[in-house]
Amino acid sequence: MKTPKSSVLAYRETRRVDSAAGVKRIVKAALRRLSRVEPYLYLLPALLAVAFWIYRPLLQTVKLSFYQWNLLPASPKTFVGLQNYERILTLPDMKTAVVNSLIYMIGILPFSLVLPLIIAILTDGIAKRARNLYRMLVFLPMIMAPVVVSVIWNWILHPTNGIVNHKLQEWFAVSEPVRFFTDERLAIWSILFITGWKMIGFSTLIFSSALTGINRDYYEAAAVDRASRWQTVRHITLPLLSPYIIFILMLSILFSSEWSFAYINVLTHGGPSNSTMNIYYLLWNYGFKTFAIGWSSAAAVLFFIVFGLIAWGMTKLSSRFSFYDH
Incomplete structure (x- = not known):
């Protein structure tokens, strides 16, 4: 017959094992999600470069098409709409x-x-x-x-x-x-x-x-x-x-x-x-x-x-x- 002290120890050991198993399940789930994202992480530098060197100037060009400006930093940009x-x-x-x-x-x-x-x-x-x-x-x-x-x-x-x-x-x-x-x-x-x-x-x-x-x-x-x-x-x-x-x-x-x-x-x-x-x-x-x-x-x-x-x-x-x- 188990004593109360041994029952408490067994309960704690069971909780510890369950917690470790839960942590392993969480880690495995995180690794699975990371494996899905991993290919995009390899592409991230190229995507950032394309966004910075292509799409950013493209958006700036669209913005400048609505302004009158002569490229001088001190010159103001005048909004002219579709003119x-x-x-x-x-x-x-x-x-x-x-x-x-x-x-x-x-x-x-x-x-x-x-x-x-x-x-x-x-x-x-x-x-x-x-x-x-x-x-x-x-x-x-x-x-x-x-x-x-x-x-x-x-x-x-x-x-x-x-x-x-x-x-x-x-x-x-x-x-x-x-x-x-x-x-x-x-x-x-x-x-x-x-x-x-x-x-x-x-x-x-x-x-x-x-x-x-x-x-x-x-x-x-x-x-x-x-x-x-x-x-x-x-x-x-x-x-x-x-x-x-x-x-x-x-x-x-x-x-x-x-x-x-x-x-x-x-x-x-x-x-x-x-x-x-x-x-x-x-x-x-x-x-x-x-x-x-x-x-x-x-x-x-x-x-x-x-x-x-x-x-x-x-x-x-x-x-x-x-x-x-x-």
Whole structure:
């Protein structure tokens, strides 16, 4: 028979064991909750960096679009509401910039989509060493700085000292030099050509990498069925490259004006007579040359919305028309 003292000790021991078990259950539950949150903790530094460097300036741009300010710290910010949006939509420069941007979007497609696709397909069937050499030569312009590219092409296309004008005079007896960057009819096409020439290597690398991932059993089956080269490309290669084609198409539409900005800024400064100006140069001109921060911010917000809708439409297009080999 247990004494009262032994009963108390047994009761305390039971309570201690129950408390320890309860603590273990709480710790295990906390660890389970922490394991669910753990992946997001690894992403937290990147999310904070994106929020600070992208979304914070975006919100500041939206805020500045409702003010009139000249970037001077001592200058007051004047709230003007939607006046910046009304003025920017009625400016003649805006219409010119939008039309030129559409020209850059459409005109760069042969350089960023058609030619790289052809080069990648044609070089895919040659020997490995020669294939790598061709791809290296095609990709070489991509790693050159835009300012360096601008200087080189400015020398090549110079009206008096450029090699192109010398050859035109020598081969075709051209009497007057062709002014590629000062003629309103030629300037935008010269900028477009330089932009496209530099982007060929990037798209070719994307398509070439995609071609290496295609299962060769499809081509062997096509060879057994005696399919021609064009039939193989049409029914096997192009469908399997469709996700990458739409991806390059989306990049070309969204970033063509950004890619051409450096060449416009170095070679033509938006001229002659705004014939080469695009939306990015317009934003830069209003923001850092005339210091019309309100106008620049309003234009940036409008372009952000438009390009956001285009990107959304392209993602829907990709999910509908892309073919994946699962």
